[in-house]
Amino acid sequence: MARRVNASPQPSNLDARKATILEAVVVEHIDTAQPVGSSSVAANADLVVSPATVRTEMVVLEREGYLAQPHTSAGRVPTDKGYRYFVDHLEAGVLGPAQQRQIKEFFAHVRGEVEDVLEQTATLLSRLTSYTSVVVGSGHSRATILSVQLVNLDAHHHLLVAVYSDGTVTKNSVLVGFDATPFDVSEASRQLNALLIGTTLESKVQVPSRTDTVAKLVREGVSLLHAEMPTMEGEQVYIGGSSRVAEVFEGVETVRQVLSILEQELLVVSLVEDILEKGVAVAIGSEHGFEPLSSCAVIVAPVSLEGETIGAVGLLGPTRMKYREVMAAAEAVSKHLTTHFGGEPEHA
Amino acid sequence: MARRVNASPQPSNLDARKATILEAVVVEHIDTAQPVGSSSVAANADLVVSPATVRTEMVVLEREGYLAQPHTSAGRVPTDKGYRYFVDHLEAGVLGPAQQRQIKEFFAHVRGEVEDVLEQTATLLSRLTSYTSVVVGSGHSRATILSVQLVNLDAHHHLLVAVYSDGTVTKNSVLVGFDATPFDVSEASRQLNALLIGTTLESKVQVPSRTDTVAKLVREGVSLLHAEMPTMEGEQVYIGGSSRVAEVFEGVETVRQVLSILEQELLVVSLVEDILEKGVAVAIGSEHGFEPLSSCAVIVAPVSLEGETIGAVGLLGPTRMKYREVMAAAEAVSKHLTTHFGGEPEHA
C-alpha cells in the first residue's frame, strides 16, 4: 500500500519541468552515488533545455528543500524530501522475469513450519534485492488455543506446552514450590485443556479458586500463558542478508549503527509496525523517528490474512536505494506470502 | 580446556629471551594494532638488552615463522604461529572484578527457557568481551521423549508436538492425503505416546504395519521425528553483538565476509564443533579450515552436562584479540552455564 499520488497533492507543487529535473537527479544519483550536475541532467532525453536553464531550476529546487549541494562547486544531491517526492510519484515497478521466476520457484518449493518459511523468505528477499531484509511475524494474540499440555520434567518443574490454531507452539517453564504427583500434573493438564481450548490469549477465563495442588498448577499455567500476551513475545523477527549492510552503506560507523539496531529485535518490530501504522510503505531518512537510521530508507509491505495484518516484510537500505525494484519485490513477496498462508490452511 | 603447555613441548623451542621478545611483540601489537619495533620491545622491563640484540633475535624469530615484517623498514607483526605460541604459553587469565560481578549478576537473574538463556548469554558474552559471540546449543539426540502429541489443525493437516527431557519442544507439520476423524487423531496421539515415551531419537521403535488411518498417522509421526535426527536440526545458534564485527575488523570487505559467514548457521555450528573436536580452545587464523575467516581467531569453550558436551560458547575476533581476557570470560561463562543447567534441573 504505497502512498502513491499521481495527481499533485497539496504542497508538492512542482511543475512538470522541475519534476523531471528532480527525477533525473534522483535516478542518476541512485545509480552513481555521485552529486549530479546540470549538464548530465540536461542530457536527459525528456528535457530539451540547456544546462543553464536546469541550473536556474535547481536553485529553486534547492531553496524548496528537494535538493542539496555538498559544497559550492559540486552537483546536486537529493534530500529526504526529494526522495519522498520521487517515491510518491513513482509508478509501480515491474519485477524482472528472473526475479519473478525466483519468487515463484521459492514459493512452489518451501515446506515446513511458518517460522521456517518466514526465515527463508528473509533470505529470499535479501537475495532478490541485494539489501538487508526484515520479516516480521505477528504474535498469536488472535489465534485460538488448540491444545494445552503440562509435562512433568522433575519434582518442582513442569513444562507448559500450548498449540495455537495458527500452527505456532509455545512453551513455558512452570516452577512451583510444592510437590505434585504425576496424577496432579495430568489432571491439571486435563483441566487446562477444558478451560482454554478454543479461547484466545485475549479472552478471560475463570480459574478455580481452590487451593489444592491441581488448582494451583492450573492457575499458574493460565497466568503464565496470559502473561506472555502484553509483551511483544510471539513476535518473530527474521533478518536476511545482514552482511549486505556492509556493502550497501559506506562508513564503518554507519554499518556498526545499523547492525546494532538490527540486533535489537524489539526495536526492529516497533520500527516496522510504526511504518505500517502510518499507512506508509516506505520511510525515508528521518521520517521514521530513529536517529541512528537517518541515512536509511525502509520499505515495508504487510502480509495479511483475512483482512488482518499478520506480519510484514521489509527492506532496509541507504536512502539512495533502488526504490522501484525493491518496492516491487517487497510487494510481490508479501502478496505471495499472503496467499501462501491464506490459500493453504495456515502453512504448507 | 585450552591446550596450555608450560613446559616446552616438541617443536616450540624458544629460549627464554626469544619467548619474552615474542610475547612482548604480541602484547604490544594486540594493544596498538601497529608493527612493533625493536626499541619498544627492549624497553620492556623484563628485558635488559639493547634494541640491537632484540633485532638480531627478531631476525631469527622471523626466520622461524613467528614474526613477519609488513615491509622492510617496519616493525614486526606476529604470525599465526606467533599467536599460537603466545596462546599456548599463556597462563590462565583472571577476570576483572567488574566482569565477574556482571556474570554473577546475570546468572542470578536469568529466567526462562533454555533457548532464552542461551540467547541472552550470547549478548552477555559480547558485552563482556567487546567481540562477537556465538552460543551453540546441541540438539536433543540424547534426550528422551517425555510426551508426543498430535493436534488436529484441519482436514489433512496435523501438528506433531514432542517434548523432550532436556526441556526442548519440537513441532512438525503432518500433512496426509486422507481424512482422519478427531478420534483417529487422538488415538494416533495415544499410540505415539505409548510407543515413544522414554525413547530417544536414536532408539529404534517398532511401528505398526497395519494400513488403517491411525496406523498411517502413527507411522508418519514416527518417521517425521526420526527424520529430524541426522540433520543438524535441533542445534541452536545464537549470535551476540554482530555489530562488533564492524568495529573490530578493519576493511569493509572483511566485515562483509565475516558477517556473511555468521549468517550461515550451519557453517557456524560446524566451525565450533570442529574446533571443539580437535580439543583446542582457540583457533587462530587459518588453523580452522575456513578461508574467509583467515584473519579471525575463534575461542571456544564447551558447556557440558554430566560429562556430555551439550553446547559451546565461542567468541570471534581478529587474530590480534585480547586472548587472556577473552579466554577467561569464555571459560567463566561456560562454567556458569554448565552449573546453571546442571545444578538446577535442566533449566531455571
Place this chain on the structure above:
DNA sequence: GTTAGCACTCGATTTTACCGAGTGCTAACG
C-alpha cells in the same frame, strides 16, 4: 655475545600544484 654507531629503506604525511566539473552571474537572443 652484546652493543653503539650509522647508512639506508620505505611507508606515511604534508605540501604544492593543478585540473576540471560544476556553479552563479551577466548579457545577448528570439
Place this chain on the structure above:
DNA sequence: CGTTAGCACTCGGTAAAATCGAGTGCTAAC
C-alpha cells in the same frame, strides 16, 4: 520574459614532490 551562451570563479580530488622518521641491517668496537 524565459532561455541560453559565455565566462570568471570555486573548490574538492588527484597527482607529483618533498619531507619525515621509525625502524632496519650491518659493521666495528667493547
